[in-house]
Amino acid sequence: MFTRSTWLGRMGLFVAAGASLGLAGDQDPIVHVPTPSGWRQHDVRRPKPPVVAPGEAPAATPAPADAVVLFDGKSLDAWSSADGGKAAWKVADGGFEVAPGTGAIQTRESFGDVQLHVEWASPNPPNGKGQDRGNSGIFLMGQFELQVLDSYKADTYADGQAGALYGQYPPLFNASRPPGEWQTYDVAFRAPRFDKSGAVREPARMTVFFNGVLVQNNEELTGHTSWLEALPYEKGVDHGPIQLQDHGHPVRFRNIWLRKLPDRPGPSPENRQTPKTIALQxxxxxxxxxxxxxxxxxxxxxxxxxxxxxxxxxxxxxxxxxxxxxxxxxxxxxxxxxxxxxxxxxxxxxxxxxxxxxxxxxxxxxxxxxxx
Structure with missing residues (x-):
């Protein structure tokens, strides 16, 4: 799986390996995945989303009865490091915090279509500028990133703000609360569909509410999240872990749960039978x-x-x-x-x-x- 992470230092934006980043050799073919909008990735001229005040942070949203609870406020048992070892992030006060330099963590279970709820908070007081400010990320299937960033009264390229589908779609609105306050993502994710040959039949789709404000409206993802240009879909891969990114900042998380979403059942051949008609004069x-x-x-x-x-x-x-x-x-x-x-x-x-x-x-x- 591919993720972005930080090379700790002043540059702060170097892309390093996630679980298994393969570097292309000289003979590997280059496959370009253009952005869906026509804008180049991270184009600073791209319009910034308007700011919307989302209101005060509510209490933690309880998980529905059929939810898979990924963090119960006590342990990271549902998570591992990207290589399958123990998740090394810090658990305290009903939440957990990125331990910078330890790498990404991901769920031990893989998921496809899900309704996902995540609450997070950027460090307070804030530190840094642009992408070097409260940066993390939530990767659906370990491949499609929903950006986590301190975007409160802060400036960066549009497709890298909090609520962005990183490098592809800026959020429709900047609904950020101040740093230190709990932010909420509610996500509806539809995994990609493939034909028998492994070719993409339907791209992945994502809808996102950020602090109760719709910021991504059933957007089609053109490929996997990657810095500088999206990566093509992996043939036939329609499940993967939820991954949280270590971008070198002590971002906190709490109250993470999801619901597995069923595919809509089609009719059986018997139910597809059309009425047997007769001819009338x-x-x-x-x-x-x-x-x-x-x-x-x-x-x-x-x-x-x-x-x-x-x-x-x-x-x-x-x-x-x-x-x-x-x-x-x-x-x-x-x-x-x-x-x-x-x-x-x-x-x-x-x-x-x-x-x-x-x-x-x-x-x-x-x-x-x-x-x-």
């Missing part, structure tokens, strides 16, 4: 056409049925376009795109008197035919 369809009302009140909802060729369509007053329904019997019509149906009713003489509309598991609504 134009005269049969014409007999079903007309205006149907949900009651005698003049303002009651009305449905207008019309025949279009060998199909039946209906129009609702609040929908700009009509919808088509398909017959599975002479009186039973299904919605092609919705689990819904119209069942027409007839009297003893075979005249259509009304229609019952049912959507999903609802009990259905009866409409009386008021006009042919």
């Amino acid at each position: 134009p005269a049969e369809l014409d007999a079903l056409a007309g205006v149907y009302a949900a009651g005698t009140d003049p303002h009651a909802m009305r449905i207008v049925m019309t025949r279009q060729g060998d199909h039946l369509r209906f129009k609702l007053p609040f929908r700009p376009t009509p919808l088509e329904i398909v017959p599975v019997s002479a009186t039973h019509f299904e919605f092609p795109q919705t689990d819904g149906r119209f069942v027409f009713q007839k009297d003893a003489q075979g005249h259509v008197t009304g229609v019952k509309l049912t959507i999903g598991d609802g009990g259905g609504s009866l409409f009386t035919k008021i006009k042919p």
